Amino acid sequence: NAGVTQTPKFRVLKTGQSMTLLCAQDMNHEYMYWYRQDPGMGLRLIHYSVGEGTTAKGEVPDGYNVSRLKKQNFLLGLESAAPSQTSVYFCASSSFRTQGGPREQFFGPGTRLTVL
């Protein structure tokens, strides 16, 4: 199993350009997440999805959109990139929680995005 994969690994954009980050998981997980990681700020949740066709806002959703048309894929879109969106983006997935409590999240390798 590849686990969680992210495409691309690196990207440089100019202000105002758009792009889509792709996340794929092969573990049949119901839940998927997009985070951004900035120095000294830990990970902050952008959007998440609890199943195919459903998405919800996280802590820092402004400037981003997401879609989950297939269970295994979760796309993060930037319609008009801004320098403040320069960050490392991580995708994660987890299975549905059980009576034993929440399941751990599995993370992808990240996408390093620079917006000039």
Add this chain to the structure above:
Amino acid sequence: AQSVAQPEDQVNVAEGNPLTVKCTYSVSGNPYLFWYVQYPNRGLQFLLKYITGDNLVKGSYGFEAEFNKSQTSFHLKKPSALVSDSALYFCAVRANYGGSQGNLIFGKGTKLSVKP
């Protein structure tokens, strides 16, 4: 508000010595707590979690964590540090507010440096 605090930005330890990475939390209801590790240019990897039961939780790579309800802490420990343990460590707590679907709230991370 629910939150996680990692009071130390960096922890320095000599190889072979015990290590502790501190974490305190604030959450309503029962806490579900996690530790993750991030090696350079990699995604986060799950180390261990506390759901219920024994206050001492054992995880991957010889790490363990001690849950202390009265002090609202979940410190990560290892009896004998290795140079290869050098990495960024994140504590996380599951959010308990309505509609959160069990999202994780991460601390800002603690950089562990183990010197030979």
